[in-house]
Amino acid sequence: MHASPTRHQLAEIGSLLADSSRAAILLALVDGRARTAGELSRMAGIAPSTASAHLARLVEGGLLQVLSQGRHRYFKVANDNVAQVLEALPLLRSPPACAPMRAPRAQPLAFARTCYGHLAGRLGVAVYQGLREQAWIELGDHSVRLTESGREALPKGGLLADARASPSLSGRGCLDWTERRPHLGGPLGVAIVDHLLRRDWLRRQDGSRALLLTPPGRTGLQKLGIVLDD
Structure with missing residues (x-):
């Protein structure tokens, strides 16, 4: 049975997810594939130096891991639990009442x-x-x-x-x-x-x-x- 997170741990995770560039990086990796920093900077639409800073925070925060292969470094989601949380996060927020219900299905x-x-x-x-x-x-x-x-x-x-x-x-x-x-x-x-x-x-x-x-x-x-x- 897993222990409940402390308020500080929850706040730390929230701060990692709060930045739109870091969110874009995480979404680019939630399919399970490993990508380089250059690929992720292009996919997130940010400068390589900015991507490197965000990647360092995500690795330090335990959401990503680094794989080294020769001279290349690849980033991927740390584990299945992280991916499951990222996939389920939209369930925490109900859609606006005025939004068409079938629009996302298209x-x-x-x-x-x-x-x-x-x-x-x-x-x-x-x-x-x-x-x-x-x-x-x-x-x-x-x-x-x-x-x-x-x-x-x-x-x-x-x-x-x-x-x-x-x-x-x-x-x-x-x-x-x-x-x-x-x-x-x-x-x-x-x-x-x-x-x-x-x-x-x-x-x-x-x-x-x-x-x-x-x-x-x-x-x-x-x-x-x-x-x-x-």
């Missing part, structure tokens, strides 16, 4: 996006719901696991590589901030996205967390009984 990010490597958005929710309805996953006390029928059906249907090679592969329910319903997170969710990208059922869109569902992907998911809401 955005590419609302349909399909990566959340620290797993599938979020309407498509992520549909996949999670489809797996549950067909009893291919089961909800444990602290995780989501493949059932015996799921270990056979998911590789056969094209959602996973051989699931029997990783008998301990599990995931977790992750509350989707656009749909307000859970999608599948954790290692199992990441493994499904990686496999769908390799099969070209999903494609990354450069410079964005949005994912494109290809025609073969749409057909394959429909054959699995996963209902896609257009």
Whole structure:
């Protein structure tokens, strides 16, 4: 059981998120990929020196980690917990009463996006719901696991590589901030996205967390009984 944060810890985290440039850097990394300082400065629209100062604060504050490869340094989200909090933050604020309720659903990010490597958005929710309805996953006390029928059906249907090679592969329910319903997170969710990208059922869109569902992907998911809401 995790201890509650102190007011000073909460204030420190809030100060790290309060700057729009640091927020842009974090959002650029929440898909789980590692990027250089130069890439992040361009994506955030700030000078390299400014990006370096912000990155140093985010690393010191424990939200990012640095990976060194040769002469290059890459930055990524520190862990899955940080990514989960970043993805869920919009849930803390209710939309304005005058805002059209369906407007966010028209955005590419609302349909399909990566959340620290797993599938979020309407498509992520549909996949999670489809797996549950067909009893291919089961909800444990602290995780989501493949059932015996799921270990056979998911590789056969094209959602996973051989699931029997990783008998301990599990995931977790992750509350989707656009749909307000859970999608599948954790290692199992990441493994499904990686496999769908390799099969070209999903494609990354450069410079964005949005994912494109290809025609073969749409057909394959429909054959699995996963209902896609257009």
